[in-house]
Amino acid sequence: MTTVTxxxxxxxxxxxxxxxxxxxxxTDVEPRRLLVHHLRDDLGLTGTNVGCDTSxxxxxxxxxxxxxxxxxxxxxxxxxGHEITTIEGLAATARPANGDPxxxxxxxxxxxxxxxxxxxxxxxxxxxxxxxLLAENPHPTEAEVRLGLEGNLxxxxxxxxxxxxxxxAAGELPxxxxxxx
Amino acid sequence: xxxxxxxxxxxxxxxxxxxxxxxxxxRLLTGEAxxxxxxxxxxxxxxxxxxxxxxxxxxxxxxxxxxLAIPGVRHVFTGADLRDGWAAAMPCAWPVTExxxxxxxxxxxVDKACYVGDIVAVVVADxxxxxxxxxxxxxVDYDPLEAVxxxxxxxxxxxxxxxxxxxxxxxxxxxxxxxxxxERAFADAAHVISERYLQQRLIPMAIExxxxxxxxxxxxxxxxxxxxxxIPHILKIMIAATCGVPESxxxxxxxxxxxxxxxxxxxxAEELIAVALARRLGAxxxxxxxxxxxxxxxxxxRGQIQxxxxxxxxxxxxxxxxxxxxxxxxxxxxxVTPGIPLLGAFLYGGVYDIPxxxxxxxxxxxxxxxxxxxxxxxxxxxxxxxxxxxxxxAQKVGVDSxxxxxxxxxxxxxxxxxxxxxxxxDSGNYEPxxxxxxxxxxxxxxxxxxxxxxxxxxxxxxGIGISTYVEMCGLAPSRVLASLNYAAGGWESATVRVLxxxxxxxxxxxxxxxxxHETCWSQIVADKLGIDPDGVEVLHSDTAVSPLGMDTYGSRxxxxxxxxxxxxxxxxxxxxxxxxxxxxxxxxxxxxxVDGELRVKGTPTKAMTLxxxxxxxxxxxxxxxxxxxxxxxxxxxDPPNFVFPxxxxxxxVEVDEETGGVELVDYAAxxxxxxxxxxxxxxxxxxxxxxxxxxxxxxxxxxxxxxxLLRNPTLTDYGVPSAAEVPSIRLDHTVxxxxxxxxxxxxxxxxxxxxxxxxxxxxxxDALAPLGITDVAMPATPERVWSxxxxxxxxxx
Numbered sequence: 012m013t014t015v016t017x018x019x020x021x022x023x024x025x026x027x028x029x030x031x032x033x034x035x036x037x038t039d040v041e042p043r044r045l046l047v048h049h050l051r052d053d054l055g056l057t058g059t060n061v062g063c064d065t066s067x068x069x070x071x072x073x074x075x076x077x078x079x080x081x082x083x084x085x086x087x088x089x090x091x092g093h094e095i096t097t098i099e100g101l102a103a104t105a106r107p108a109n110g111d112p113x114x115x116x117x118x119x120x121x122x123x124x125x126x127x128x129x130x131x132x133x134x135x136x137x138x139x140x141x142x143x144l145l146a147e148n149p150h151p152t153e154a155e156v157r158l159g160l161e162g163n164l165x166x167x168x169x170x171x172x173x174x175x176x177x178x179x180a181a182g183e184l185p186x187x188x189x190x191x192x
Numbered sequence: 193x194x195x196x197x198x199x200x201x202x203x204x205x206x207x208x209x210x211x212x213x214x215x216x217x218x219r220l221l222t223g224e225a226x227x228x229x230x231x232x233x234x235x236x237x238x239x240x241x242x243x244x245x246x247x248x249x250x251x252x253x254x255x256x257x258x259x260l261a262i263p264g265v266r267h268v269f270t271g272a273d274l275r276d277g278w279a280a281a282m283p284c285a286w287p288v289t290e291x292x293x294x295x296x297x298x299x300x301x302v303d304k305a306c307y308v309g310d311i312v313a314v315v316v317a318d319x320x321x322x323x324x325x326x327x328x329x330x331x332v333d334y335d336p337l338e339a340v341x342x343x344x345x346x347x348x349x350x351x352x353x354x355x356x357x358x359x360x361x362x363x364x365x366x367x368x369x370x371x372x373x374x375e376r377a378f379a380d381a382a383h384v385i386s387e388r389y390l391q392q393r394l395i396p397m398a399i400e401x402x403x404x405x406x407x408x409x410x411x412x413x414x415x416x417x418x419x420x421x422x423i424p425h426i427l428k429i430m431i432a433a434t435c436g437v438p439e440s441x442x443x444x445x446x447x448x449x450x451x452x453x454x455x456x457x458x459x460x461a462e463e464l465i466a467v468a469l470a471r472r473l474g475a476x477x478x479x480x481x482x483x484x485x486x487x488x489x490x491x492x493x494r495g496q497i498q499x500x501x502x503x504x505x506x507x508x509x510x511x512x513x514x515x516x517x518x519x520x521x522x523x524x525x526x527x528v529t530p531g532i533p534l535l536g537a538f539l540y541g542g543v544y545d546i547p548x549x550x551x552x553x554x555x556x557x558x559x560x561x562x563x564x565x566x567x568x569x570x571x572x573x574x575x576x577x578x579x580x581x582x583x584x585x586a587q588k589v590g591v592d593s594x595x596x597x598x599x600x601x602x603x604x605x606x607x608x609x610x611x612x613x614x615x616x617x618d619s620g621n622y623e624p625x626x627x628x629x630x631x632x633x634x635x636x637x638x639x640x641x642x643x644x645x646x647x648x649x650x651x652x653x654x655g656i657g658i659s660t661y662v663e664m665c666g667l668a669p670s671r672v673l674a675s676l677n678y679a680a681g682g683w684e685s686a687t688v689r690v691l692x693x694x695x696x697x698x699x700x701x702x703x704x705x706x707x708x709h710e711t712c713w714s715q716i717v718a719d720k721l722g723i724d725p726d727g728v729e730v731l732h733s734d735t736a737v738s739p740l741g742m743d744t745y746g747s748r749x750x751x752x753x754x755x756x757x758x759x760x761x762x763x764x765x766x767x768x769x770x771x772x773x774x775x776x777x778x779x780x781x782x783x784x785x786v787d788g789e790l791r792v793k794g795t796p797t798k799a800m801t802l803x804x805x806x807x808x809x810x811x812x813x814x815x816x817x818x819x820x821x822x823x824x825x826x827x828x829x830d831p832p833n834f835v836f837p838x839x840x841x842x843x844x845v846e847v848d849e850e851t852g853g854v855e856l857v858d859y860a861a862x863x864x865x866x867x868x869x870x871x872x873x874x875x876x877x878x879x880x881x882x883x884x885x886x887x888x889x890x891x892x893x894x895x896x897x898x899x900x901l902l903r904n905p906t907l908t909d910y911g912v913p914s915a916a917e918v919p920s921i922r923l924d925h926t927v928x929x930x931x932x933x934x935x936x937x938x939x940x941x942x943x944x945x946x947x948x949x950x951x952x953x954x955x956x957x958d959a960l961a962p963l964g965i966t967d968v969a970m971p972a973t974p975e976r977v978w979s980x981x982x983x984x985x986x987x988x989x
Contacts, residue, residue, distance in 0.1 A: 048321075062401065062483065065907055068399060070399060123214070126873070128217060129708070130398075130449065130450045131217075132227065132398075153920070157914075158915075163915075166398055166451050166453065167876075169881070169883030169884070172875075172876060
């Protein structure tokens with residue numbers, strides 16, 4: 012439900028309520044505000060990054076109702092009433108209550124073990140896209156992983172170890188390609 | 193004597209040589225890491241840059257009234273408003289010749305703008321969105337002038353960009369150690385190769401755009417600057433020099449930085465503007481670059497016309513190389529713009545034993561974004577030219593790509609090798625990398641398949657491309673930099689402290705932004721002290737914590753900074769031995785280091801852990817007479833030479849005659865960077881570098897039109913590859929330690945990019961050789977390749 016509340020920066024602000032990482036968050040936002048700026052600047056969830064202004068790089072990928080979206084291409088008001096999962100909330104989705112608060116999601120763990128990140132700026136978006144990819148296709152081939160991550164750009168890794176990370180998380184990494192101990 | 197070790201050693205679990213997982217990962221994988229734009233800075237004012245939309249224009253009236261009427265917009269400043277506040281123009285630290293010409297470069301242009309993206313006014317606003325609104329509302333009158341886009345046109349001075357200079361030619365720098373020898377070699381040559389190659393401009397496109405925040409202490413005068421930079425230490429000095437702030441008041445912090453590739457190795461207008469306005473307004477200022485801004489406002493790479501000639505005897509043994517470059521500086525000199533071609537100047541002979549050498553470069557101004565360091569910086573250009581020219585020579589002599597290289601490699605028994613360009617290559621053994629790389633791609637089977645397709649008239653042509661490279665990195669011996677007229681040194685500093693609880697604290701002057709220094713430096717220290725790397729903390733990238741540093745670029749961090757860390761650890765161990773010997777009442781030579789304990793040989797019960805020694809050093813109750821308390825080692829290491837990693841890469845491509853499309857179907861790389869501290873990280877650097885270099889060959893180009901407008905300033909139309917465009921990469925390595933540093937290491941950050949570009953182009957040309965095609969311009973887009981094939985077919989008909 013949206014109601015006009017205040018005037019700010021020349022535009023009528025709108026009250027929205029999102030479920031973000033399992034918590035209800037209610038805020039007034041300008042209608043033009045992008046979801047990514049709402050998450051970062053209003054809710055303090057800065058793990059979701061902005062790498063471009065044309066919906067090309069995928070650094071801002073989050074899950075909306077379980078599916079990956081580029082949060083620079085969604086208005087905050089469009090997310091009203093929806094469930095958002097950001098990188099900050101990902102680990103909790105895979106963790107039993109009372110679990111180790113420092114335990115990561117299996118996809119995060121796979122990126123760590125396969126050296127799937129270097130500078131780490133594209134990483135939150137890449138991880139969220141990979142989680143969404145496996146939700147749709149739990150046992151992808153290498154080619155399917157590559158195609159599935161086409162909307163997320165990385166400049167550091169050449170994708171080699173990102174692809175291995177996703178295959179490892181899916182249990183699809185050939186034994187011969189596992190990193191020797 | 194150096195040896196090439198192809199066999200694998202079993203590394204200790206987590207010391208040097210181990211594939212230790214990275215310490216940096218957890219914060220980056222969970223969103224805990226803080227990049228500049230993530231910082232919460234109460235009261236910060238947002239800056240927006242009004243940029244010139246023309247390549248070359250006089251700036252007329254700037255009307256800010258509409259902008260100032262927008263709620264949240266506080267101020268608009270023009271170049272003239274800020275001009276008197278600068279203590280100096282923007283810095284160029286590398287005036288390559290005494291008579292180099294360069295115009296003053298002000299952070300906000302005054303009177304005239306010289307490229308699309310040049311800043312003409314600054315909006316100050318309460319919010320991110322208001323700053324953007326304000327920029328859109330500033331109305332500037334421009335009087336457009338003619339653009340200067342083409343390098344030869346620039347050199348002809350048809351339109352002179354900087355009136356005061358009288359020419360667009362900034363400098364000519366030459367390296368011709370023995371001109372007569374070069375003349376003789378060409379006069380006596382059985383074969384002469386003469387080729388022209390174009391190095392298109394590239395946009396670095398680190399996925400994190402730039403950003404800066406300046407937080408002033410209004411009363412105390414302190415200034416803290418957060419910047420997405422590779423060089424907080426150099427930036428601090430330059431802020432002091434250009435903004436007139438005492439260096440003692442400036443602290444620069446590079447928080448998490450999302451990739452650089454050289455593009456954050458600079459002192460940028462926005463950093464200086466943020467500082468100047470924070471001081472002027474007495475409030476924090478911040479700015480985050482948009483991607484479209486990044487394409488024009490962050491430095492670009494490459495941009496050269498290369499003329500290369502080889503003289504060779506009848507067997508294809510090269511006797512001389514002669515190179516002339518025209519290098520695009522862009523509109524102004526940034527931090528090291530003029531020096532970039534010089535970083536390649538010594539390497540146009542590649543891995544070959546060539547007795548005569550001639551290099552000359554002229555730097556010219558154009559009305560385009562300034563160029564500067566981009567991954568490899570000068571060395572990819574050099575490697576491209578020699579490795580493409582060797583292909584031309586192979587064809588002329590009538591031997592294959594591997595054979596022409598084998599005939600010319602510097603023999604393994606000639607190292608250290610004094611190259612005719614004047615460098616001394618530290619160590620090398622090139623041929624085993626070629627053998628292994630050919631084996632990895634199953635070269636003979638690929639050749640057979642290529643022939644089968646040719647015989648069958650298959651429209652999908654297979655091509656195999658080979659390149660062998662050597663590069664000079666580990667920037668740099670300070671005296672060599674002096675000889676090249678570079679303004680600073682090339683050393684690196686390290687401090688290693690054992691804290692009272694036994695934790696080891698490393699302070700490094702390097703500035704990692706993805707390279708994993710926290711992990712690697714921990715491995716080096718842990719290996720020497722016999723402790724767990726988790727017991728080592730690594731501090732960096734903050735000038736208040738690490739006051740002395742030369743930062744991260746030029747594949748220098750390990751061979752200079754990592755070596756310094758190792759040497760500082762040796763000092764710690766030395767002092768620990770003296771303390772332990774004193775307390776255990778034995779001679780220092782009687783002690784051995786086992787599992788982090790100093791034990792008396794033969795009496796293992798008489799021992800002190802490093803932790804116990806550290807506490808004794810801290811309490812200082814019972815130290816040898818005259819010894820200072822605390823267990824600290826401190827080193828500033830100036831390397832005696834560059835280091836010279838090398839290797840051979842082989843690419844296999846499929847070129848579709850119907851579409852002109854080129855698919856990279858296989859890629860193998862065998863590299864030698866000496867001792868590997870962490871092979872997992874070495875591989876990661878190579879994977880990324882190889883794809884970045886292949887992208888120059890196949891997809892990427894900053895496309896300027898005749899009016900000097902950048903036609904592809906976004907990631908939708910600038911071809912940064914995705915995972916779908918590239919294959920997995922096969923890697924192997926040899927180990928030929930560098931004899932010039934105690935760790936035996938060489939840099940590996942740029943090698944992949946340096947060699948993969950010619951490797952891929954050689955493969956495309958190999959695929960199309962039966963059509964009589966001998967060269968293809970970069971990037972080899974489907975349109976270009978299709979047209980080339982079409983012309984060749986028409987020529988054959």
